Amino acid sequence: MNEALWMGFALVDLSMVLLIYRFFGRVGLFSLLAFNLILCNIQVMKTVELFGLTTTLGNILYASVFLSTDLLSEFHGKEEAKKGVLLGFITLLLMTIYMQAALYFQPAANDFAHPHLAALFGFMPRIALASLAAYLISQLHDVWAFHAIKQRTGSRLLWLRNNASTMLSQFLDSAVFCTIAFYGMFPMNVFWEILLSTYVIKIAVAVLDTPFIYLARKIIPGDTAQA
Numbered sequence: 001m002n003e004a005l006w007m008g009f010a011l012v013d014l015s016m017v018l019l020i021y022r023f024f025g026r027v028g029l030f031s032l033l034a035f036n037l038i039l040c041n042i043q044v045m046k047t048v049e050l051f052g053l054t055t056t057l058g059n060i061l062y063a064s065v066f067l068s069t070d071l072l073s074e075f076h077g078k079e080e081a082k083k084g085v086l087l088g089f090i091t092l093l094l095m096t097i098y099m100q101a102a103l104y105f106q107p108a109a110n111d112f113a114h115p116h117l118a119a120l121f122g123f124m125p126r127i128a129l130a131s132l133a134a135y136l137i138s139q140l141h142d143v144w145a146f147h148a149i150k151q152r153t154g155s156r157l158l159w160l161r162n163n164a165s166t167m168l169s170q171f172l173d174s175a176v177f178c179t180i181a182f183y184g185m186f187p188m189n190v191f192w193e194i195l196l197s198t199y200v201i202k203i204a205v206a207v208l209d210t211p212f213i214y215l216a217r218k219i220i221p222g223d224t225a226q227a
Contacts, residue, residue: 063205138173
C-alpha cells in the first residue's frame with residue numbers, strides 16, 4: 001500500500017510542478033519551491049516503510065524542489081536558480097524561527113493545539129541546523145553542477161545534467177543532514193544505514209523526475225519560460 005501511494009504521490013507532485021510552471025512561469029516555480037520546502041520539512045518527521053527500507057516521508061516533495069531548481073537553471077539561467085535557492089532557504093529559516101517563537105506563547109486554558117504544535121515544531125536546534133545547512137549546501141551545489149555540465153555539453157544531454165547534478169547534490173544533502181543531526185547519537189552501523197537508505201529513496205525520485213524536465217521543453221511556451 002505504501003509503495004503504491006508513494007508512486008502516485010510522486011507522479012502527482014512532479015506533474016503539479018509542470019502545471020504550475022505552465023500557467024505561472026518563473027514566479028510559480030519560486031512559490032512552489034518555498035511551499036514544497038516548508039511541507040517536506042513537516043512531512044520529514046513521519047517515517048514510513050518503503051521497499052523494505054525505513055525512510056522519511058518528505059523525500060518526494062524534496063525531490064520536486066530539485067526539479068524546480070533544475071527548471072529554473074535550464075530555462076532561466078544560473079542566477080535565477082540561485083535566487084530560488086536563497087528564497088527557499090530564507091523561507092525555511094523564517095518558518096523555523098516563527099514557529100519556535102509561537103511555542104513560547106502561553107496557551108489558553110481551553111487550547112488544544114499547543115501540544116500538537118510542540119510535537120511537530122519543537123524539534124531540537126541540532127535538527128533545524130542540519131536541515132538548513134543540508135538544503136543550502138546541496139541546492140547551491142546542484143545549481144553549480146547543472147551549469148558546469150551544461151557548459152561542457154551545450155543544450156545536449158539534458159538527462160545527464162539533470163540526473164548527475166541532482167544525484168550528487170542529494171548525496172551531499174543526505175551526508176550533511178545525517179552527520180549534523182545523527183552523528184554520535186547512534187552506533188556507526190545504524191548511522192550508515194539511515195544515511196544510505198535515505199539516499200536510495202532520493203535517487204529513485206531523482207530518476208523519476210527525468211521525463212518531466214523533458215516534457216517541460218514541449219509544453220512550456222517560450223514566453224512563459226522567460227517570464
